Each structure stands twice: as C-alpha cells, then as structure tokens.
Amino acid sequence: MMRSVNFQCISGILIYLLVNARWATASMITVDPPANVRVEDLGYLGVVDITWEPPVSLNNSQCTPRFELQHYDTYEQRWKSVRTKQQKYRAAFNFGKEIVIKLRTYLKGACTDDKELWSKWILINDSMPMQGDPETSVKDFHCIYYKFETLKCEWKTGKLSNSNYELQYWQDGMPGKKTCDHYLRATGINTGCVFEKEKLQLFSSLFICVTGMPGMNPIRQSYFSFQLQNIGKPGAPEDVNISKTQNGELKLDWRPPIGKIPSHCLEYEIQYKExxxxxxTITEWRETTYSFNISMPLHELCVHIRAKTNRYCADDGYWSDWSTESCWEEVSPIPEINIKWVYCTGIAAAVLLGIFVIAVLYVVIKKRHWSEKLQHKAKTLVY
Structure with missing residues (x-):
C-alpha cells in the first residue's frame, strides 16, 4: 500500500514538472516579424504587390509560420485585414494619399504547445512621388454608367498653363493601362471621357488616373477607383399603363428599362397623385406591377416611375430619369334607362315614320283614283 501511494505521488510530481517545463519553454519562445518587406508598383494605377520573407529565427522551427497583413483602404476609408501562409499579397491604393501597411508573424503549433504567438507589427508608411502644382489637379470628378452600356466620366479643370488632361485607366484582364479615346472638351481643354468601344466588366474594380499630357507642363495626378455596378444609371421604365380591374382597383404595370442590367437587380420608386x-411616393418596389387599393373614390390619377440598382446587386447607384407621366380618368357611364329610352324613341319614330309614309302613299293613290272617276262622270254628263 505504501509503495503504491509513493509511486502515485512521484508520478504526479513528475507529470506536473513536465507540463510546467513545456509551458515555460513555450512561453519563452519569441516570434520575430517578417523580413525583407517590399512594395512593388505594377504600373496598374494603384495596384501593388507586397512581398516578404519569414524571420530567420524560424528557419529550423517545427511550426509553419503564418502572417497577418493589414492595410488602410483610402477609397473605402477602412482597414482591411488578411491572414495567409503565402509571402505575397496584392492590394490597391490611392497613390495620391499615404500608403499604410502593417505586417506581423503569427505562430501556432507543436513549437508553441498549440498556443498563439504574434510578433511585433512592422509598420510601412510610404507615398508615391507626385509632380505638378496641387492646384492643377481635377475637381469634382465623377462617372456614370448609363444604361450599364456607356461609361461617361467628367471633371472640372484646375489652374492650367500650357497643359491639358490625359485620362488613363486599367481593369483586371487588361495587359496594361490604356488612355481615353474620346474626350469631352471645353475651350480646347479635356473635361471628360466617354468609353465608347471598351468592354468593361461589372463586379471588377476600374482604376483611373487623370494626369497631364506628355510634353506639356506637369499636372498633379488624381487617382480614382470604383466598380461599375455601383455607378450605374438605368434607363427610365417604359410602357407605363394604368387600368381599372373588375374589383374596382387601379392596376399599374410597366416594362423594365432597356439595358444590360438584369431585371431582378432593379428596384423602383413610384409617385402618384390626383x-x-x-x-x-412608394419606394423599394421590386415588381413591375402595382395595385392601388384606395378607399376614397378617385376620378383621375397620374403616375410616373423611376428605377435604380437594388442593394442585392450593387452597393450604390443612380436613379434613372422619371418615366413619361401616365394618367387615368374616370369616364361617367351613360345610365341604362336613358339608353333604353333612346332605343324605344328610335323604334317608335321609325314606326311612325313608316305609318306616315304608308298614309301619304295611300292618300296619293286614292286621290288619283277619285280624280279619274270624276273625269269619267263629267264626260258621261257632257255626252
């Protein structure tokens, strides 16, 4: 009995010491941050590759290091984060603003006794070289994707001297950046661009840089990025029609606007009035029919409708123009008693007219007959 108790005590002490030794060993491990962090501009108007290497201290480690990367998206004005085993990450930045990147090593496995350990952050603050006076950059830049077929971008000019604007753009799948083929102009200065022939992709970021023409005085570059479905403007709904059902309801129906946007991606706003x-106003309506269940009797009603991309297909967008106004007016019916009276009067008049015609014919025939008879009597008396 004593030997058994002593054995259990000694075993418990050994296990305790072993566990604490492993915990102490794991807690003593330090993780270094990634090494040789590089940011490479790919020439795609804001798209860069971020590359790094594992810390040298983990070359013989039993754990596979992971990395956490965070960068500030100046277009969306929020931090974005990713954890990866890779040593390369592609991100997009507005080169007109500061580039902020944070990177650290993340370790978990047998070497840490399955505990999570992080290194310190590596902070990278960088900015791309800019040229030209800030007053020369474009103002109020905006783009609209009309009917999801034609992209039109416009801007206001800055202070220029012997300069003109050039618009460059790039989207995933293009071999390199391109320049605008069809500019909008005012007094010889480019104030916009229409993308007529280029086939652009929905749900893929389009990167734009408005800079100066080569060979002219430099202009401060302006960078923009957006996805086309978020700047779409559908056409106006078509064939708006109002009719009255047998139940006394007013039914409104129309056809979706013409364009590439699928009908299930549209929502409508209806406005009606006497x-x-x-x-x-009736908002966020997704069908192409609507019934007015109005308790008060209406004698006339006018309606127009506009369309927009709904939140299931886009984060934002523009309302279309209003459709042509369509009106309905109650027509006062002719009472049935009046219709019957008209029918009866018409029939009676026709009968009387027939009797009158017959009577006239009868009188004429009789008059001839008596005239001939009197003439015959007169001749007889003379003889």
Whole structure:
C-alpha cells in the first residue's frame, strides 16, 4: 500500500514538472516579424504587390509560420485585414494619399504547445512621388454608367498653363493601362471621357488616373477607383399603363428599362397623385406591377416611375430619369334607362315614320283614283 501511494505521488510530481517545463519553454519562445518587406508598383494605377520573407529565427522551427497583413483602404476609408501562409499579397491604393501597411508573424503549433504567438507589427508608411502644382489637379470628378452600356466620366479643370488632361485607366484582364479615346472638351481643354468601344466588366474594380499630357507642363495626378455596378444609371421604365380591374382597383404595370442590367437587380420608386394634389411616393418596389387599393373614390390619377440598382446587386447607384407621366380618368357611364329610352324613341319614330309614309302613299293613290272617276262622270254628263 505504501509503495503504491509513493509511486502515485512521484508520478504526479513528475507529470506536473513536465507540463510546467513545456509551458515555460513555450512561453519563452519569441516570434520575430517578417523580413525583407517590399512594395512593388505594377504600373496598374494603384495596384501593388507586397512581398516578404519569414524571420530567420524560424528557419529550423517545427511550426509553419503564418502572417497577418493589414492595410488602410483610402477609397473605402477602412482597414482591411488578411491572414495567409503565402509571402505575397496584392492590394490597391490611392497613390495620391499615404500608403499604410502593417505586417506581423503569427505562430501556432507543436513549437508553441498549440498556443498563439504574434510578433511585433512592422509598420510601412510610404507615398508615391507626385509632380505638378496641387492646384492643377481635377475637381469634382465623377462617372456614370448609363444604361450599364456607356461609361461617361467628367471633371472640372484646375489652374492650367500650357497643359491639358490625359485620362488613363486599367481593369483586371487588361495587359496594361490604356488612355481615353474620346474626350469631352471645353475651350480646347479635356473635361471628360466617354468609353465608347471598351468592354468593361461589372463586379471588377476600374482604376483611373487623370494626369497631364506628355510634353506639356506637369499636372498633379488624381487617382480614382470604383466598380461599375455601383455607378450605374438605368434607363427610365417604359410602357407605363394604368387600368381599372373588375374589383374596382387601379392596376399599374410597366416594362423594365432597356439595358444590360438584369431585371431582378432593379428596384423602383413610384409617385402618384390626383392632378390637383402633391406627389405621394412608394419606394423599394421590386415588381413591375402595382395595385392601388384606395378607399376614397378617385376620378383621375397620374403616375410616373423611376428605377435604380437594388442593394442585392450593387452597393450604390443612380436613379434613372422619371418615366413619361401616365394618367387615368374616370369616364361617367351613360345610365341604362336613358339608353333604353333612346332605343324605344328610335323604334317608335321609325314606326311612325313608316305609318306616315304608308298614309301619304295611300292618300296619293286614292286621290288619283277619285280624280279619274270624276273625269269619267263629267264626260258621261257632257255626252
């Protein structure tokens, strides 16, 4: 009995010491940050490759290191984060603003007794070289994708001297950046670009840089990025029609606008009014029919509709123009008693007219007959 108790005590002490020794060993491990971090500009107007190497201290480690990378997206104005085993990551930045990147090593496995360990952050603050006076950059830059077929970008000019603007763009799948083929101009200065022939992709970022023409005075570059579905403007709904059902409801129906946007990606805003009243609005309607269940009797109603890409297909977008206004007016029916009276009067008049015609013919025939008879009597008396 004593030997058994002593054995259990000694075994417990050994296990305790072993566990604490492993914990102490794991807690003493330090993780170094990644080494040789590089940021490479790919020439795609804001797209860069970030590369790094594992810390030298982990070359003989039993754990596979992972890395956590964070960068500040100046277009969306928020931090983005990713954990990866790779040593390369592609990200997009606005080169007109500061580039901020943070990177650290993440370790977990047999070498850490399955505990999570992180290195310190490596912070990279960088900026691309800019040329030209800041006052020369474009102002109020905006783009609209009309009917999801034609992209049109416009801007206001800055202070220029012997300079003109050039628009460059790039989207994933293009071999390199391109320049605008069709500019909008005012007094000889480029104030916009229409992408007529280029086939652009939805749900893929388009990168744009407005800079100066080669050989002219430098212009401060302006960088922009957006996805086309978020700047789309559908056409106006078509064939708007109002009709009254047998139940006394007013039914409104229309056709989706013409364009590449699928009908299930559209929502509608309906406005209706009596001709003397203000507009009433119905928002976020996804069908192409609507029934007005109005308790008060209406004698006339006018409606127009506009469309927009819904939140299931885009983060944002523009409302279309309003459709042509369509109006419905109650027509006062002719009472049935009046219709019957008209029918009866018409039939009676026709009968009376027939009797009158017959009577006239009868009188004429009789008059001839008596005239001939009197003439015959007169001749007889003379003889």
């Amino acid at each position: 001709k003397t009243d203000t507009w009433m």
